[in-house]
Amino acid sequence: MVQRSSCIRNLVQSLWAASFPSKLPYCRGYTSQAASSLTVASQPSACSGDNEYADVDLDKLGFGLTPVDFMCIMRCSKEENFKEGRLTRFGNIEISPSAGVLNYGQGLYEGTKANRTASGRILLFRPEQNATRMKHGAERMCMPSPSIEQFVDAVKEIVFANKRWIPPPGKGSLYVRPLLLGSGPILGLAPAPEYTFLIYASPVHNYFKEGTAPLNLYIDENFVRASPGGAGGVKTITNYAPVLKAIARAKNRGFSDVLYLDALHRKYLKEVSSCNIFIVKGNLISTPAANGTILEGVTRKSIIETARDHGYQVEERPILVDELVDTDEVFCTGTAVGVAPVASITHQNRRIEFKSEGRLVSQELCSTLVGLQTGRIEDTKGWTVEVH
Ligand code: COI
Numbered sequence: 059m060v061q062r063s064s065c066i067r068n069l070v071q072s073l074w075a076a077s078f079p080s081k082l083p084y085c086r087g088y089t090s091q092a093a094s095s096l097t098v099a100s101q102p103s104a105c106s107g108d109n110e111y112a113d114v115d116l117d118k119l120g121f122g123l124t125p126v127d128f129m130c131i132m133r134c135s136k137e138e139n140f141k142e143g144r145l146t147r148f149g150n151i152e153i154s155p156s157a158g159v160l161n162y163g164q165g166l167y168e169g170t171k172a173n174r175t176a177s178g179r180i181l182l183f184r185p186e187q188n189a190t191r192m193k194h195g196a197e198r199m200c201m202p203s204p205s206i207e208q209f210v211d212a213v214k215e216i217v218f219a220n221k222r223w224i225p226p227p228g229k230g231s232l233y234v235r236p237l238l239l240g241s242g243p244i245l246g247l248a249p250a251p252e253y254t255f256l257i258y259a260s261p262v263h264n265y266f267k268e269g270t271a272p273l274n275l276y277i278d279e280n281f282v283r284a285s286p287g288g289a290g291g292v293k294t295i296t297n298y299a300p301v302l303k304a305i306a307r308a309k310n311r312g313f314s315d316v317l318y319l320d321a322l323h324r325k326y327l328k329e330v331s332s333c334n335i336f337i338v339k340g341n342l343i344s345t346p347a348a349n350g351t352i353l354e355g356v357t358r359k360s361i362i363e364t365a366r367d368h369g370y371q372v373e374e375r376p377i378l379v380d381e382l383v384d385t386d387e388v389f390c391t392g393t394a395v396g397v398a399p400v401a402s403i404t405h406q407n408r409r410i411e412f413k414s415e416g417r418l419v420s421q422e423l424c425s426t427l428v429g430l431q432t433g434r435i436e437d438t439k440g441w442t443v444e445v446h
Contacts, residue, residue: 158240158250
């Protein structure tokens with residue numbers, strides 16, 4: 059693994075040197091062999107590139123794609139395991155028109171973030187959780203998956219290679235998007251013969267156009283996100299396009315996103331298109347139980363633990379939509395979304411409002427989570443992984 063890592067780093071250096079001969083930002087932590095191949099030793103000032111930022115308009119940074127320098131690709135056949143990773147310039151990939159992912163949606167994705175700390179460190183947040191989730195999802199989708207170590211190493215490499223794109227503390231994060239695709243050609247409905255594990259990244263800030271303002275959610279009973287026995291519990295790409303229409307309808311009516319109910323009874327809360335949901339009543343925080351029909355978010359899991367640490371009682375249970383009228387606070391969690399307070403939920407033409415100003419439970423938990431993610435709070439849980 060170490061060998062592969064240093065191999066990728068050497069490749070980053072040569073790609074970088076070829077593209078940006080005057081800037082050598084990846085000299086810290088390199089072996090002398092790698093450094094000497096770039097003659098860094100004779101140009102110590104080249105290390106100043108370590109502190110350079112890419113040219114990003116931080117005030118306009120939302121959740122759009124800003125192409126960065128490098129992406130990472132690994133390929134394997136259906137009988138093999140993933141082996142060597144390859145770092146390439148960010149760009150389009152070539153794929154068969156008959157690829158399993160294009161024809162039958164055999165694909166998974168993940169999302170994780172890298173943050174800069176005030177002291178200049180780079181931290182990832184629980185990337186092994188994403189790796190584990192991808193592994194489970196791959197089993198469900200009949201795909202080989204990278205090992206946990208391969209996944210985490212590749213995420214670290216992509217972050218390191220693109221570190222100039224990580225916004226300064228408080229201005230955003232580098233969102234890292236691992237994909238696992240059935241990239242080999244297949245015509246009949248069957249697992250693809252070849253697989254591609256690809257990671258790209260983009261600097262991002264707030265997910266919603268509302269910025270950090272509380273969300274207004276809409277329950278659209280015409281749509282469900284997942285049903286029992288389906289794949290709602292794994293992060294397959296096929297869970298996302300079907301909600302686009304529901305989101306578009308809600309946005310046209312001025313809402314931030316859609317909250318889905320269960321498919322069978324249409325009376326239990328499930329999740330929002332882009333994130334999980336929590337409700338607060340006094341000291342009790344509840345979130346829909348994960349039973350294969352909701353995505354088990356890494357932020358969801360971390361907030362459950364953080365809330366318990368803060369002395370709240372937390373329950374994962376079925377939550378009736380009727381409970382909303384007697385709820386103090388509602389908030390959403392997700393990697394892209396973070397921890398976002400909800401001001402209202404509209405259901406059957408009735409708008410139910412929640413506390414969204416003043417001292418919020420969501421704000422208290424968010425502050426601890428972001429504190430850990432950005433190094434402001436000491437990580438005693440081993441949740442952060444430093445990239446250097
Ligand atoms: C994430 O939070 O990372 C997600 O995958 C949600 C997506 C809709 C942006």
